[in-house]
Amino acid sequence: MRVLAIDTSNLVLSVAVVEKERVLAEMTTNQQKNHSVRLMDCISELLDATGTSPEQLSGFGVANGPGSYTGVRIGVATAKSMAWSLDVPVIGVSSLEVVAMNALGFPGLIVPLFDARRGQVYSGCYRTNGLDSVEVQGKEKIVLLREWLPQLRDMAQGESILFLGEDVRMHRETIAQELGEQARFATPALNHPRAAHIGYAALRRLQDGGSAHELVPEYLQLAEAEAKWLAQKQAGAVKE
Amino acid sequence: MGDFVMNKTKTSRYEMRIQEAWEAQKKSGAPVYILGIETSCDETSAAVVRDGREVLSNVIASQADIHKRFGGVVPEVASRRHVENITLTIEQALAEADKKLEDISAIAVTYGPGLVGALLVGVAAAKAISLARGIPLIGVHHIAGHIYANRLVQEMEFPLIALVVSGGHTELVWMKEHGQFEILGETRDDAAGEAYDKVARALNLPYPGGPHIDRLAHEGVANVPLPRSWLEPDSYDFSFSGLKSAVLNTLHNAAQRGETIEPANLAASFQDSVTEVLVEKTIRAVRNCQAKQVLLAGGVAANRGLRERLQARCEAEGIPLVIPPLSLCTDNAAMIAAAGYIKYEKGQFAALDLNGVPGLSLNENEQ
Numbered sequence: 001m002r003v004l005a006i007d008t009s010n011l012v013l014s015v016a017v018v019e020k021e022r023v024l025a026e027m028t029t030n031q032q033k034n035h036s037v038r039l040m041d042c043i044s045e046l047l048d049a050t051g052t053s054p055e056q057l058s059g060f061g062v063a064n065g066p067g068s069y070t071g072v073r074i075g076v077a078t079a080k081s082m083a084w085s086l087d088v089p090v091i092g093v094s095s096l097e098v099v100a101m102n103a104l105g106f107p108g109l110i111v112p113l114f115d116a117r118r119g120q121v122y123s124g125c126y127r128t129n130g131l132d133s134v135e136v137q138g139k140e141k142i143v144l145l146r147e148w149l150p151q152l153r154d155m156a157q158g159e160s161i162l163f164l165g166e167d168v169r170m171h172r173e174t175i176a177q178e179l180g181e182q183a184r185f186a187t188p189a190l191n192h193p194r195a196a197h198i199g200y201a202a203l204r205r206l207q208d209g210g211s212a213h214e215l216v217p218e219y220l221q222l223a224e225a226e227a228k229w230l231a232q233k234q235a236g237a238v239k240e
Numbered sequence: 241m242g243d244f245v246m247n248k249t250k251t252s253r254y255e256m257r258i259q260e261a262w263e264a265q266k267k268s269g270a271p272v273y274i275l276g277i278e279t280s281c282d283e284t285s286a287a288v289v290r291d292g293r294e295v296l297s298n299v300i301a302s303q304a305d306i307h308k309r310f311g312g313v314v315p316e317v318a319s320r321r322h323v324e325n326i327t328l329t330i331e332q333a334l335a336e337a338d339k340k341l342e343d344i345s346a347i348a349v350t351y352g353p354g355l356v357g358a359l360l361v362g363v364a365a366a367k368a369i370s371l372a373r374g375i376p377l378i379g380v381h382h383i384a385g386h387i388y389a390n391r392l393v394q395e396m397e398f399p400l401i402a403l404v405v406s407g408g409h410t411e412l413v414w415m416k417e418h419g420q421f422e423i424l425g426e427t428r429d430d431a432a433g434e435a436y437d438k439v440a441r442a443l444n445l446p447y448p449g450g451p452h453i454d455r456l457a458h459e460g461v462a463n464v465p466l467p468r469s470w471l472e473p474d475s476y477d478f479s480f481s482g483l484k485s486a487v488l489n490t491l492h493n494a495a496q497r498g499e500t501i502e503p504a505n506l507a508a509s510f511q512d513s514v515t516e517v518l519v520e521k522t523i524r525a526v527r528n529c530q531a532k533q534v535l536l537a538g539g540v541a542a543n544r545g546l547r548e549r550l551q552a553r554c555e556a557e558g559i560p561l562v563i564p565p566l567s568l569c570t571d572n573a574a575m576i577a578a579a580g581y582i583k584y585e586k587g588q589f590a591a592l593d594l595n596g597v598p599g600l601s602l603n604e605n606e607q
């Protein structure tokens with residue numbers, strides 16, 4: 001069982017080929033955001049490097065958001081189209097969960113976050129499930145960081161809270177101010193998503209089916225125009 | 241394309257597969273089946289076309305109803321729908337053509353111009369299937385697609401003049417042979433379709449306004465004096481923003497004087513100005529280029545006023561005019577497959593770094 005895993009949901013581009021017992025190859029960069037240009041060459045390169053023909057793949061895993069709308073779509077459109085054309089399942093894995101998996105084994109709360117502008121973050125709260133998976137506590141959401149931090153303190157009940165993600169740097173001061181010693185920060189090597197984690201999350205869920213047609217991004221928020229339109233509709237200003 | 245090239249000293253397995261597939265197809269002499277994919281604006285479309293001429297299927301998942309509520313196409317909403325629809329649309333196109341991916345000779349996809357987020361979904365899907373199944377990939381310019389919609393109706397005769405008019409573009413193109421495009425003129429401001437939509441809004445007509453103006457125009461008399469934008473005497477370019485402003489001023493001034501202008505007459509006068517300029521510049525190009533054929537393409541080709549006027553003028557000039565049926569004038573993937581066929585014959589395939597290019601020019605498209 002070989003699985004190809006992809007994450008293009010933020011600045012990081014990560015692609016991996018994994019088998020049940022072993023990661024065959026993984027490539028991760030954290031530099032340019034031209035995922036549309038680079039992704040397919042990376043996949044082609046990794047397939048060749050592992051001697052994998054596309055027909056040998058038993059499934060796909062992809063980070064399906066939240067993140068950059070365009071980035072998420074490039075990953076999802078690519079993974080679902082490859083999976084559909086090969087008639088194999090594709091599994092969407094939360095982009096936040098992928099980062100949380102970098103802290104497998106951490107004894108407190110694991111909080112991955114991506115900046116979502118205007119003081120907001122995409123975030124969720126995870127706990128480690130042994131050493132092979134993480135489990136979300138409640139729901140992932142887009143939330144104002146200053147509202148999120150007190151909620152996390154309540155959930156943690158004195159345990160440490162580990163903040164992960166490339167954008168933690170931007171908010172480190174705010175977090176430390178609010179949570180003090182309870183907030184923990186990791187080495188930069190644990191901040192970026194690794195596609196190999198997606199590969200294993202996908203391997204665990206492949207038997208659930210994973211229809212290519214049904215795979216869609218999880219943006220965690222409506223497009224601005226839709227949100228405005230809905231608000232107007234609720235106010236009775238427009239009729240459909 | 242992008243400048244990030246991995247491991248280019250060695251031919252990838254993918255590149256070898258593509259070359260082999262193309263050579264095997266050429267040797268076999270079997271029909272060429274091209275899968276077209278188009279997602280440049282608000283239609284998710286996939287099609288299968290045989291030998292660049294015969295439409296086996298042409299599935300169009302329109303989002304028009306969704307965007308109507310916003311009064312125009314919202315790029316983010318369009319991109320979201322594309323990613324939801326893309327594999328379903330492609331599967332349906334294959335099913336309706338009674339073909340499987342193993343029957344497909346190449347995948348042709350629109351890579352510009354258009355909305356970048358929307359283009360990227362089609363391009364990503366096309367590249368993904370191309371790599372997964374070893375099927376050659378072809379990048380198609382959207383306007384080339386509109387022009388080649390004509391070949392699905394009637395064989396092209398060169399040299400020819402194509403008038404491409406839609407919500408996004410207004411272009412006069414000269415073609416000396418297959419796959420060669422020379423833009424003689426284009427709009428310097430609004431596209432013709434855009435001007436229609438703006439005038440329609442001023443007349444309180446629903447979105448999209450083009451068809452409503454066209455209908456109203458046929459009920460009215462062109463008796464409101466409006467300018468014709470000819471630009472420099474030898475120019476083939478267009479400009480519609482002045483005309484649009486003149487319409488808005490006419491409405492505004494009348495309202496200030498407490499008069500009403502019959503909307504049908506204003507629509508007729510506006511349409512008269514637009515079509516006169518479009519048609520006369522086309523006929524001048526026909527004479528200068530000694531064209532043997534005129535093609536009308538793009539969504540505005542559905543406009544009755546434009547069709548009638550162009551038909552009458554082409555008849556008077558004794559030059560054949562080809563107008564595809566409406567289903568092939570609006571954005572669709574069959575036209576992309578038809579244009580892709582020309583590149584297929586020449587072996588002009590795109591690499592895996594093909595990107596969506598929102599402002600792609602027709603000349604850039606020529607490698």
Ligand SMILES: [Zn+2]
Nearest residue numbers: 382386406571
């Ligand atoms: Zn178009």
